[in-house]
Amino acid sequence: MFKKKAFVLSSALFLGLAGCSTAEEESGSSNDSGSGSGDKTVVDVFQFKVEFKEQFEELAKQYEEENPDVDINVETVGGGNDYASALKAKFSSGDEPAIFNIGGPTAVAEYRDRLTDLSDTEAAGAALEGTLDTVTEGEEVLGLPFNQEGYGFVYNKTVFEEAGVDPESIKSIEDLTKAAETIDSKKDELGLDGVFAMAAKEKWVDGNHGSNAFTSADFNDSALEAFNSKELPFTKADQFKTYIDLQNKYSVQPVVSLDYSQQVEELFSTGRVAMIQQGNWVYPTIEQMDPELAQNVGIMPIPVDGEMKMPVGVPQYWTVNAKADETEQEAAKAFLDWMYTSEEGKEAVLTQFKFIPAYDGYDTDKISDPLSKTIYEYAQEGNTRGWTFLGYPTGWGDVLGANLQKYLAGEASWDEAIQASKDEWAKLAK
Numbered sequence: 434m435f436k437k438k439a440f441v442l443s444s445a446l447f448l449g450l451a452g453c454s455t456a457e458e459e460s461g462s463s464n465d466s467g468s469g470s471g472d473k474t475v476v477d478v479f480q481f482k483v484e485f486k487e488q489f490e491e492l493a494k495q496y497e498e499e500n501p502d503v504d505i506n507v508e509t510v511g512g513g514n515d516y517a518s519a520l521k522a523k524f525s526s527g528d529e530p531a532i533f534n535i536g537g538p539t540a541v542a543e544y545r546d547r548l549t550d551l552s553d554t555e556a557a558g559a560a561l562e563g564t565l566d567t568v569t570e571g572e573e574v575l576g577l578p579f580n581q582e583g584y585g586f587v588y589n590k591t592v593f594e595e596a597g598v599d600p601e602s603i604k605s606i607e608d609l610t611k612a613a614e615t616i617d618s619k620k621d622e623l624g625l626d627g628v629f630a631m632a633a634k635e636k637w638v639d640g641n642h643g644s645n646a647f648t649s650a651d652f653n654d655s656a657l658e659a660f661n662s663k664e665l666p667f668t669k670a671d672q673f674k675t676y677i678d679l680q681n682k683y684s685v686q687p688v689v690s691l692d693y694s695q696q697v698e699e700l701f702s703t704g705r706v707a708m709i710q711q712g713n714w715v716y717p718t719i720e721q722m723d724p725e726l727a728q729n730v731g732i733m734p735i736p737v738d739g740e741m742k743m744p745v746g747v748p749q750y751w752t753v754n755a756k757a758d759e760t761e762q763e764a765a766k767a768f769l770d771w772m773y774t775s776e777e778g779k780e781a782v783l784t785q786f787k788f789i790p791a792y793d794g795y796d797t798d799k800i801s802d803p804l805s806k807t808i809y810e811y812a813q814e815g816n817t818r819g820w821t822f823l824g825y826p827t828g829w830g831d832v833l834g835a836n837l838q839k840y841l842a843g844e845a846s847w848d849e850a851i852q853a854s855k856d857e858w859a860k861l862a863k
Contacts, residue, residue, distance in 0.1 A: 590731050742817055
């Protein structure tokens with residue numbers, strides 16, 4: 434669908450996420466005072482992506498230097514905190530930000546009265562075709578895409594090479610199983626604690642991202658179809674079980690207490706496991722911890738039906754609060770426009786944020802990290818699947834994630850976990 438920049442993705446791929454990530458609990462502000470001075474316009478930003486927190490704050494400072502009449506206050510909530518819950522609490526307290534994040538049709542419906550029409554922004558005009566589909570109502574554009582992201586298995590190329598496993602040969606779950614068996618048999622000489630680090634404590638990892646690979650076909654790769662569905666067929670639940678069992682068998686234990694920080698920072702970035710289910714958003718963390726390892730990582734899709742299709746989508750959307758003062762709204766839109774359409778902003782998006790742009794007018798040859806490059810290649814080839822989990826009923830990914838935890842802990846059978854999840858879908862979708 435991305436006709437600009439030669440993208441060929443279905444519009445369902447551009448649904449905001451989910452998620453991408455939790456890391457250690459982090460929050461911060463680019464302006465410690467939390468308020469402007471004199472006649473300055475203060476724009477409070479409440480955002481979820483911990484991985485580019487510092488880079489984003491630096492860009493906000495740069496904007497303030499060029500626009501001394503504006504203060505951009507950035508607060509980042511991620512990690513152990515649930516952004517969706519934190520955002521609800523923020524609104525309930527009356528301390529509403531001028532800019533905040535939403536993802537997918539469910540969030541659009543939930544915050545509809547707070548969403549300003551952004552169709553007159555330069556960024557909306559530059560957004561790649563399809564990226565605005567789920568945040569558009571009539572002529573109104575209600576959000577601006579962060580970027581594009583993809584996920585699958587991030588792997589250590591050196592470990593694979595030393596184990597004699599060719600990642601390019603992995604085309605099915607059977608191939609992945611053989612690879613895991615081979616690496617496990619050599620884990621002592623490879624200096625590994627395990628083949629995988631399965632972060633089952635994070636309900637979103639398998640409840641949203643993992644399950645998406647096995648539910649997208651039920652909804653024709655469309656989050657909107659999932660959003661409008663009153664039931665979950667889950668026709669590939671058996672394949673999902675094989676996938677979950679494989680990770681659990683060869684993972685550092687106990688998986689139900691393994692969180693994102695441990696998975697990415699303590700285990701993968703230190704070379705103690707061969708692969709993890711995550712996306713290109715983890716690259717800045719890996720690079721910060723071990724620049725040499727960061728240049729030697731790869732990513733492969735989750736195999737389903739003998740196919741290797743990369744889930745690619747827009748993780749979240751920037752929105753401007755319709756209840757904010759009109760001056761704040763205009764300042765907020767000007768900042769977002771500058772971030773995505775100015776030469777300074779575009780350079781930061783590509784080289785500092787390390788984003789795969791969701792906008793036209795970028796030199797995509799500057800996509801610098803190996804994970805993003807691979808995902809971009811899959812997108813260009815159209816070898817992708819949609820982020821249908823963004824159309825799951827509100828909270829259902831956590832429901833599935835919690836039921837998977839019970840299964841992994843031996844507190845429920847697989848059939849019980851899946852049936853309970855399907856029943857809860859029906860209740861939530863009413």
